[in-house]
Amino acid sequence: MDVRSILRRGVSYYPRLPAVVVGGREYTFEECWRRGLRCYNGLRSIGLLPGDRVGMLDDNTILGVDLYLACAIGNFVRVPLYWRNSVDRHLQMIGKSGCRVVLASGDAPPELDRARAENPFLKEVVVADGGYEKWLARQSEEEGHASISENDLCVIKFTGGTTGESKGIPNTHRQWISIGRDTLSFKPRIRTGDTMLHMAPLSHASAYYFLPAWAQGARQILGSGLEPAEIVTLMSRESVAHSFMPPTLLNMVANTDNASNHDWSALRSLAIGSAPVGINTLLKAEEVFGRRVLHQTYGTNEAVPLAGMGPEAWFAIVSGSEPMKAVGKPLPCADVEIWDEEGNVLPVGEVGEVVGKCDGQMDGYWMDPVETAKKVVNGWIKTGDLGRIDKNGYLYLTDRVGEMIISGGHNIYPGELEKIISGHPDVLEVCVFGIPDKKWGETPVAVCQVKRGSKATDRDIISLVAKEIGSYMKPSKVQLVFDSLPKSAVGKISRKLMREAFLEA
Numbered sequence: 001m002d003v004r005s006i007l008r009r010g011v012s013y014y015p016r017l018p019a020v021v022v023g024g025r026e027y028t029f030e031e032c033w034r035r036g037l038r039c040y041n042g043l044r045s046i047g048l049l050p051g052d053r054v055g056m057l058d059d060n061t062i063l064g065v066d067l068y069l070a071c072a073i074g075n076f077v078r079v080p081l082y083w084r085n086s087v088d089r090h091l092q093m094i095g096k097s098g099c100r101v102v103l104a105s106g107d108a109p110p111e112l113d114r115a116r117a118e119n120p121f122l123k124e125v126v127v128a129d130g131g132y133e134k135w136l137a138r139q140s141e142e143e144g145h146a147s148i149s150e151n152d153l154c155v156i157k158f159t160g161g162t163t164g165e166s167k168g169i170p171n172t173h174r175q176w177i178s179i180g181r182d183t184l185s186f187k188p189r190i191r192t193g194d195t196m197l198h199m200a201p202l203s204h205a206s207a208y209y210f211l212p213a214w215a216q217g218a219r220q221i222l223g224s225g226l227e228p229a230e231i232v233t234l235m236s237r238e239s240v241a242h243s244f245m246p247p248t249l250l251n252m253v254a255n256t257d258n259a260s261n262h263d264w265s266a267l268r269s270l271a272i273g274s275a276p277v278g279i280n281t282l283l284k285a286e287e288v289f290g291r292r293v294l295h296q297t298y299g300t301n302e303a304v305p306l307a308g309m310g311p312e313a314w315f316a317i318v319s320g321s322e323p324m325k326a327v328g329k330p331l332p333c334a335d336v337e338i339w340d341e342e343g344n345v346l347p348v349g350e351v352g353e354v355v356g357k358c359d360g361q362m363d364g365y366w367m368d369p370v371e372t373a374k375k376v377v378n379g380w381i382k383t384g385d386l387g388r389i390d391k392n393g394y395l396y397l398t399d400r401v402g403e404m405i406i407s408g409g410h411n412i413y414p415g416e417l418e419k420i421i422s423g424h425p426d427v428l429e430v431c432v433f434g435i436p437d438k439k440w441g442e443t444p445v446a447v448c449q450v451k452r453g454s455k456a457t458d459r460d461i462i463s464l465v466a467k468e469i470g471s472y473m474k475p476s477k478v479q480l481v482f483d484s485l486p487k488s489a490v491g492k493i494s495r496k497l498m499r500e501a502f503l504e505a
Helices: 003-013 029-046 062-074 087-097 110-118 132-137 173-183 207-215 228-237 247-254 279-289 369-375 414-421 458-469 495-504
Strands: 018-022 025-028 053-057 077-081 099-105 124-128 153-158 168-172 195-198 219-222 242-245 269-272 294-300 303-309 334-339 352-358 380-389 395-400 405-407 410-412 427-437 441-450 477-481
Touching (some): 003 029, 003 062, 003 173, 018 029, 018 062, 025 062, 029 062, 053 062, 062 077, 062 099, 077 087, 077 099, 087 099, 087 110, 087 168, 110 124, 124 132, 168 173, 173 207, 173 303, 195 207, 207 242, 247 279, 269 279, 279 294, 279 427, 294 352, 294 380, 303 380, 334 380, 369 380, 395 414, 405 427, 405 441, 414 427, 414 458, 427 495, 458 477
Parallel strands (some): 053 077, 053 099, 077 153, 099 124, 441 477
Antiparallel strands (some): 018 025, 153 168, 294 303, 352 380, 380 395, 427 441
């Protein structure tokens, strides 16, 4: 099975049904396929061959759909570029993956043209400005006949690069299909005619839902740049049945004024992933949308999905477990273990590195055997997350490997403190990190975004941590702010940026 076959079958089953909605314009499956064919033939006329890499810099426009289909039709390898990245990071990804062509939407940074000068193998940078539709219209709708194997490369994603240079993560057609299948395996079935909303870019985790939704004949809305209140209105007006949101976006949407006043009866699945969910965010989402729709997925770009759970497990009362603090249970088609530093499996309840296996995992980093050897051990993917599994199978994350704070000989996990602090009713977002300390070596600092008008104090936050897990774990400094905390290119709160800003101040 390959991605082109699944896309083509969707067109044959649902040719005149609406497939994609972008900017208020609705495209049927047949219209999307014809645009994909023309994009494919346009790329082929530039000289692209099966297996060539194509960079895509797009923020949920029709261009992204065109290229998604064109790459599947021609057996080109799609390379999503992250919209919020710097130009230098774009150029690094283009060069590292060996892109022959880059397609970018019209508001892409003009400096992107530097890619041609810096990469001699790059043939063309096509910017979808006013001339793109004319260029597309000139192309043939001839069907592609490129041979495709399930083991051919389908996509090269890149890591966020928060701890160093971004690394390429290749997925074959088989792996990409497995990711979509397993991501939806424990969520309500997508039905023909259902509406799915993509507010997160298709260059990110939201793309895992695009192919399965297409295969089922769903109508997919691509949103971009909307304020939280606009997202709420859109979801209600369009009777959205399925959507994916990272916790940061869910937090903003759920806390929008009057969100609870809308009718959410059409909503069947609100998938949450990319980062752990804070208690306050979860409870607010339950209040607004109802617990029946909430589903959590855990995985890493290198191996996804590994764990997940629906509302029955997430809101359960289970002796010996705290489900609302967990990221799920290992999925049926995945293996998850906790290892110590020597690679030994740790007993139930002990903290170590989370490692996993699944059908959607990469075989290794793109052209990087050294980093592959660090990440892939005997077929297991080392996630870089510290965590534990309890006796009931719930998986909890305590932190990232290398971000543990050692203060006075005690191991302090920032992620554990963040979960406790996020339980404060006035805290919307929180970031905990370590800074140097003359007496203790390191000490934890917490920066919290609180609700406007909040009367919370730094002492309230410090006392909350001391009460929950002990005085030696409490942050020595707490900073309360009203603005959203800085995010990485993939939408996660950046401890690195927060720490640098705090130390500079």
